Amino acid sequence: MEHTDEAALTLMALGDPPSPDVTQHLLACSRCRQELQALRRVAAHMRAPSPTDGDLLEPPADLWDAIADELNLSTPDAERTAAPGTPPFSLRSRDAIAPGRRRRLARFTIGLAACAALLGAAAGSAVTWWATQSTTAAPSAEEGNRLRSLQANSAGYASLSDSDGHRTLEITVKGLPSTAGYFEVWLMDRTHTKLISMGVLGPDGHATLPVPGNVDLREYSEVDVSVQPYNGKPDHSGDSVVRGPYAG
Structure with a gap:
């Protein structure tokens, strides 16, 4: 599930009407509803009369x-x-x-x-990125491309290698959140609507996963890591940790 852009939530808090797609998303997503409520409280405070x-x-x-x-x-x-x-x-x-x-x-x-x-509320993603940059060591060339952090203190790196026709996706995620489930790795297209499950991260947050030869990497150009519950459902949970294009 792709969350509503922070800038859009800020404009809604200031009075702009949401689009039908955003309205539907807010009905299903408690995280975005909570962010919108917090922004509306700030906006209401700004409109309050000045003290005497x-x-x-x-x-x-x-x-x-x-x-x-x-x-x-x-x-x-x-x-x-x-x-x-x-x-x-x-x-x-x-x-x-x-x-x-x-x-x-x-x-x-x-x-x-x-x-x-x-x-500060509208720039939540930017602050998370800055904090991760400040607390996480710079990646080496072997770790791959830096992925976008979608949860606080998490940082991911992914790269794709091709040796004699055997393609391999290598991914490392640091600062994983606590969970009673597991972390699944996905390939997805740029619209984030088409996904292929690749496997799971190891306990150390690292995985080296084979990529089938019939997967079109021009289409599936991004990687995503999600928090998955043990509920027997194969679908993406909508709760992503990191996401972005991989190197290679």
Whole structure:
């Protein structure tokens, strides 16, 4: 099962109507429904009214003076030449803009936090890829092409070799999730709708699997590893760990 794109879920959370295909997918996929609900909560928070001044903390009394000094907004000469009875520039400015500054600061802080949360949720796949890159050693040339990680902390590598007409798919997956089932290796086409089961990963996350000579590798150009339950059903579970084109 191909999950709904994170960008599409984000647009739906912001009010865009889903396509009929996405609607059908959400009815069957709890994972995508949960992601959409989380994004909608973030969007609702972004639309919430700004807090009142009473909800905000008063900044230190010398905050504006420190900012003004840093930016050269007031000088002793300017204060000495002010009209008689007029407070110094730093005091006038601080008293005049403090309420507006607090409101703007509150709105900016809340908006920034909400946007960060929204972008973090929408970029789930990118964050997973970055974390995997950071925690997994770089593959050697023998390990093959890096596959796309579909579950946190997982990384896969696959390559195809052809020796005297005997084709072999070699695949290694690191950071496999816990399961009471097993991990099955598939060849699939670019649309991810046509699949051929190749075999299972070993306990160490590695497998070397023969590829029948009558399989058209121009069509079946990608490899997928799925988590399969022991339920006697031969179909793909829809729960993939890694996927992507293999080397070779």
